[in-house]
Amino acid sequence: MSATTTESGTAFVPAADTLGAVLAPGARPPRPSALSASLTFGWRAMLKIKHVPEQLFDVTAFPIMMTLMFTYLFGGALAGSPTEYLQYLLPGIMVTSVVMITMYTGVEVNKDIEKGVFDRFRTLPIWRPSTMVGYLLGDAFRYTMASTVILVVGLVLGFRPQGGVAGVLAAIALLVAFSFAFSWIWTMFGLLLRSEKSVMGISMLVLFPLTFLSNVYVDPQTMPGWLQAFVGVNPISHLVSAVRSLMAGSPDTGEIFWVLVSGAASIVVFGALTMRLYNRK
């Protein structure tokens, strides 16, 4: 391969006529719309998945591991049998896994920002947030994939959602939408922090309490009062309740509304902070 590289690298002689032809100023197309630019960056994210498929490991193997581990670890003790526990656990473990993998957004942004290609994007006359939205669109695909993997594993193990196909699809849609909104916190950290490692560190610090101190694994009634208070305001608890209710076929509109409001708040706050950092970088 290196032989061909050198060959085509040296054989080239810039020719005034062929170069001149591509330099001739044609009509410039109008600037792309915000949506079109965002979708183009989303396409870039998909191309990266195509070229580096290993990065899908964390949306396939990791969720499978989580589901198997917690079902068989706690199932017998907490609900009598793993299959019974699974009816309670699966929506929660799906939320946990997907929310956990949102942190790779920050890592990815942090890795990319150091490269020259970011400078080029930032000199383009396009809607400024589209670069970031593109990342998150690619990630939404990953979240959907992780949710699907967990659902399939759950069904194989004996998970039987009462909400049927519609309920499960609505639940996954809500989860992916919330994760998209929540990920703006990671784009912010990705731009704010100096290294990938510090992004990972902060992510763990935020994600472990958020996912474990919730109603994913056990009923909050068994916890001390101060912990119940935290679990009660933890957005992940509300998300889990909403997803559970949808999968169970009895949508809890109050919880769903809570999730949508906190998602919107996350976009407004962390989206604004992300763009502030992006423009200053």
Next chain:
Amino acid sequence: MRDRTTDLAIEASGLVKIFGENRAVDGLDLTVRAGTVYGVLGPNGAGKTTAVKMLATLLRPDGGEARVFGHDVLREADAVRGRVSLTGQYASVDEEMTGMENLVLLGRLLGHKKPAAKDRAMALLDAFGLTEAAGRQVKTYSGGMRRRLDIAASILNTPDLLFLDEPTTGLDPRSRNQVWDIIRIVVAHGTTVLLTTQYLEEADRLAGRIAVVDHGRVIAEGTPGELKSSVGSGSVHVRLRDAAQRPEAERVLARELNTQVHLEADPVALTTRVPGEDADAGAERAARALAALAASGIVVDDFSLGQPSLDEVFLALTNHPATDQNTQEEAA
């Protein structure tokens, strides 16, 4: 200067950028006429890249102001972005994507529909000799190919002003010549080029005017010829037979020419500037200095009288050499 406002690609005055304690750019003034190649020459850390980033709307200046084709880089950043493009010091292309994908992505972001973006990408790959490599990931490209793809990406929509930040750093001589040829063709088609470089030869070869930058400010500005004549009429290089005679030779030359003599790394070589209004006066003085060396019994193996190089210009202006850091190793 006639037609001041319409004619200028860049007008910057008093630009300042501070990173913590470091005043990376410290009161930089720059005026670049449209349709020319303008060289910004300076050693590593002189503030060249920072200055380019401010002009290309990537960094907010902490002081001063700059206009690109009359548009303020802060208040009218979007208008500026519509007319410039930047090839950064480190290739501004996506390593994990193929050459084709890189160009199609940019074409789409510049508003081309997918078929048009593909056509444009193919035409560019062909013009830059990259057709064969179109389907390969950029990380498999050689340095020269990567740089060509980078420039191709920069002219996807032919810009009015192209920033080239050290476009040949780390390239082998043949790739460097290719980049020089490309730059000449680009300028011939009406694009203004702002080129930063630490290679004096490069600025001399390509640029119509040069600003020499050191510690974030312009310390000299003019055509390559003007810069050279501000230093003197030329320089004389002398090689001795015997290294032991060098201190004596240094003393004689300094006395005869009344200038500072530079001792080369080669223990038998000396270089000195020849003061004088023009080349003839300089040649005469140099001849007399050589005669004085012979009269002192110093054996000269070889000597040459030449125009001062920009290296010497830099040395004369700053009292320190231009390339004092291991930048080549770093880039390679």
